């Protein structure tokens with residue numbers, strides 16, 4: 001963690017600033033903190049492998065005790081939930097390897113971690129909407145001058161797309177240490193991960209951000225009113241003339257419809273009532289999805305009527321007084337890779353002389369049911385020149401391949417993803 005990041009951290013319980021407790025075990029450089037104990041007015045928290053753990057759940061207490069005993073290795077094992085020695089040693093070996101992939105690391109964490117769909121995350125229908133909305137709103141309010149935070153951002157798939165918009169490194173906050181650790185290492189290198197509880201007050205300073213967002217997680221939050229109040233606080237623009245920020249809650253389920261992994265959703269008006277200081281606008285995800293599939297613009301001037309909202313399984317909520325937010329946003333497609341360009345792993349690839357045949361092959365029925373809308377942009381079959389496929393290694397696309405990148409037949413994945 002960068003020492004500068006302490007400026008935006010606050011204790012979730014007393015609101016006090018956090019500082020490294022110099023008298024206890026720690027490991028730091030001139031501008032980074034690696035391991036140690038952070039203290040406020042009321043308590044102390046562990047900082048494990050560069051990640052502040054700002055909650056007091058059992059693993060955090062064990063990690064804090066291990067750090068005080070001078071054992072950062074055992075503190076990290078506790079935060080990863082690795083109890084059995086054999087599994088812990090196997091994980092440590094993968095974690096210290098320079099060639100291990102995201103997939104290798106996830107597998108070393110055991111079968112209960114994360115499910116198997118991360119491989120397809122960058123092209124799933126929920127993700128392409130979340131990415132387009134986050135980038136459009138983020139670009140409008142951040143302007144390269146302010147910072148973004150992705151709350152309950154898991155292993156950082158959306159955080160990845162905020163990095164070039166956020167002035168200081170974007171903060172990724174999540175309850176699961178393993179996920180934010182994976183994000184910093186693979187999915188969103190350069191982000192600042194923070195481990196905290198979404199059902200507690202958020203451990204950040206008032207007005208520290210221009211953009212606070214949360215996608216695909218809000219329906220699992222029990223303390224929804226507090227969560228929204230906290231998001232409003234994080235983007236508060238208190239000084240006269242300060243530019244307004246924005247709050248985004250993307251892909252939250254709708255109480256009036258059924259969806260897989262339903263959570264505890266509210267109705268559209270129930271969500272609207274959570275906001276006290278900034279009036280929100282609520283969008284059904286369907287129209288936003290159509291905008292993205294069409295290549296833009298993403299039309300945030302639209303007002304979905306009550307019937308549309310009531311019938312939408314997933315909703316996107318945006319609250320902002322910034323004049324640039326509720327506009328039609330062009331969706332630009334970059335032609336160079338942030339990571340590595342690869343054929344979407346949803347395709348079975350069959351070489352055929354100078355050509356390569358691709359056939360859409362979902363991993364299972366469940367995936368097809370939950371994410372089948374990707375058929376609207378991923379063709380069932382496709383034939384490419386072998387030289388075109390080989391050219392992906394250059395990290396640039398031109399000609400027809402630009403459209404295939406936009407349609408996610410080609411995906412820009414983090415380096416060493418699988």
Ligand SMILES: [Zn+2]
Pocket residue numbers: 011012013014015016040041042043
């Ligand atoms: Zn405190």
